[in-house]
Amino acid sequence: MPMRPSRPLLCLLFSVLCLGLSAPAQAKITALVGGRLIDGWGGTPINNSVVLIDGERIKAVGTVDTLPVPAGAEVVDCRGMSVLPGLWECHAHLMLLGHPDYTHWDATYLKRIEKEIMPAAAHQLLNAGVTSAMDLGAPLEASLNVRSRIAKGEIAGPTLYVSGPFLQHQPYPGTEAFRWGITGADDARAKVKQLADAGVNVIKVVDQDEMTEAEIEAVVSEAHARKLPVIAHSHRPDEIRLGLKFGVDRFEHTGLATAPEFPADIIKLIQERTAKMSLGPLYWCPTIEGFFNYEYNVANPMHIIDPGWQLDVPADIVADIKGAVKQPGRFAYYQITPLRAKTSAAKFAQLQKSGVVLLIGTDSGIPMKFHNQSTWRELDIWVNKLGVDPMSALRAATYWPAVSMKVDQDYGTIQEGKFADIIAVKGDVLRYIDLLQRVDVVIKHGKRSK
Numbered sequence: 001m002p003m004r005p006s007r008p009l010l011c012l013l014f015s016v017l018c019l020g021l022s023a024p025a026q027a028k029i030t031a032l033v034g035g036r037l038i039d040g041w042g043g044t045p046i047n048n049s050v051v052l053i054d055g056e057r058i059k060a061v062g063t064v065d066t067l068p069v070p071a072g073a074e075v076v077d078c079r080g081m082s083v084l085p086g087l088w089e090c091h092a093h094l095m096l097l098g099h100p101d102y103t104h105w106d107a108t109y110l111k112r113i114e115k116e117i118m119p120a121a122a123h124q125l126l127n128a129g130v131t132s133a134m135d136l137g138a139p140l141e142a143s144l145n146v147r148s149r150i151a152k153g154e155i156a157g158p159t160l161y162v163s164g165p166f167l168q169h170q171p172y173p174g175t176e177a178f179r180w181g182i183t184g185a186d187d188a189r190a191k192v193k194q195l196a197d198a199g200v201n202v203i204k205v206v207d208q209d210e211m212t213e214a215e216i217e218a219v220v221s222e223a224h225a226r227k228l229p230v231i232a233h234s235h236r237p238d239e240i241r242l243g244l245k246f247g248v249d250r251f252e253h254t255g256l257a258t259a260p261e262f263p264a265d266i267i268k269l270i271q272e273r274t275a276k277m278s279l280g281p282l283y284w285c286p287t288i289e290g291f292f293n294y295e296y297n298v299a300n301p302m303h304i305i306d307p308g309w310q311l312d313v314p315a316d317i318v319a320d321i322k323g324a325v326k327q328p329g330r331f332a333y334y335q336i337t338p339l340r341a342k343t344s345a346a347k348f349a350q351l352q353k354s355g356v357v358l359l360i361g362t363d364s365g366i367p368m369k370f371h372n373q374s375t376w377r378e379l380d381i382w383v384n385k386l387g388v389d390p391m392s393a394l395r396a397a398t399y400w401p402a403v404s405m406k407v408d409q410d411y412g413t414i415q416e417g418k419f420a421d422i423i424a425v426k427g428d429v430l431r432y433i434d435l436l437q438r439v440d441v442v443i444k445h446g447k448r449s450k
């Protein structure tokens with residue numbers, strides 16, 4: 001008669017198996033211990049903090065006195081560090097890597113955007129502590145595929161929110177892959193539907209002052225019917241007036257070229273919009289850093305010499321960019337910048353007073369604005385040139401973007417249950433915001449990449 005295992009033996013075997021299975025689960029706990037926690041809610045930072053991460057999510061938040069670190073946890077020593085939510089870059093262009101000539105870039109590299117360029121940009125952003133990014137204007141398939149490959153963990157990068165192609169009156173020649181022209185209200189609805197069905201997160205509209213009112217109305221109402229926010233440029237006064245009239249949710253840039261300030265009627269319209277509580281906040285992403293750093297960048301091209309922007313970028317593209325940025329003071333794109341810089345602070349101040357919720361975004365990827373450094377530079381200018389208090393600046397890069405995308409149940413603050421998107425940096429970022437230029441620890445969805 002073959003020997004049959006006894007019942008107690010089976011129980012023992014079962015227990016051993018269970019222990020065997022539970023042991024790795026236990027080891028998944030990561031504990032960030034001893035840091036000064038800025039949790040994203042804006043309150044007093046918590047000294048000697050403990051953050052426990054279980055898998056992708058935050059399991060508990062406390063202090064070394066109140067929250068024991070479980071035995072076997074992987075401890076990250078954060079003493080002397082600021083610990084804060086992963087940053088959001090609310091206005092990135094992953095299809096660009098800082099090359100100053102768009103015509104050349106599009107003609108030469110469109111085919112390499114999805115497999116080489118966007119992944120490099122994404123990796124650089126993540127390395128800079130950006131765990132969520134909004135990519136506003138790129139070919140549709142490339143946007144969706146890169147977003148999905150990041151989400152699956154196939155390539156490194158922030159959680160992406162994408163618009164796919166810009167919607168506008170007419171694409172500029174050679175840009176049809178990422179700019180869709182609108183011809184009539186029906187076409188506007190059809191294009192928004194196509195984008196929504198494909199799964200974009202937002203609709204991006206530019207040059208809306210060249211569209212008919214019926215077209216703008218169609219874009220916004222169709223987007224809202226599909227629960228997609230509409231993000232629009234604000235370069236010209238009528239872009240803002242029409243955007244507000246038809247219910248755009250967010251504006252980009254401080255616009256209006258060298259105009260000394262936003263006209264009074266526009267400020268009044270913004271105030272009327274922000275007073276409508278039922279519509280939620282009106283968001284504004286000023287992307288303002290470049291104005292203040294342009295002359296410095298030309299005189300001291302340290303950020304070009306820093307090889308951080310070359311991470312994952314193929315050698316031939318690095319060589320092309322290097323060659324093109326040799327004379328950083330000679331780009332047509334930037335010749336008007338010193339004049340715009342003189343009026344930017346006033347317009348920023350007007351926006352601050354108008355009741356909009358300001359977001360950190362940079363136009364990352366445009367000429368000389370590299371993904372490895374764009375976000376901290378924007379924060380630095382807000383704090384050190386525009387007088388924004390550091391906590392508000394950080395919340396414009398953490399809490400508010402998550403709220404604006406209606407994902408604040410999972411993102412934007414460090415608290416129990418949310419995804420563990422956390423960065424840590426040596427020193428006190430509330431005193432020295434530019435410490436964010438060298439983030440020491442980057443954790444996204446519980447996975448440490450730096």
Ligand SMILES: [Zn+2]
Pocket residue numbers: 091093136363
């Ligand atoms: Zn942009």
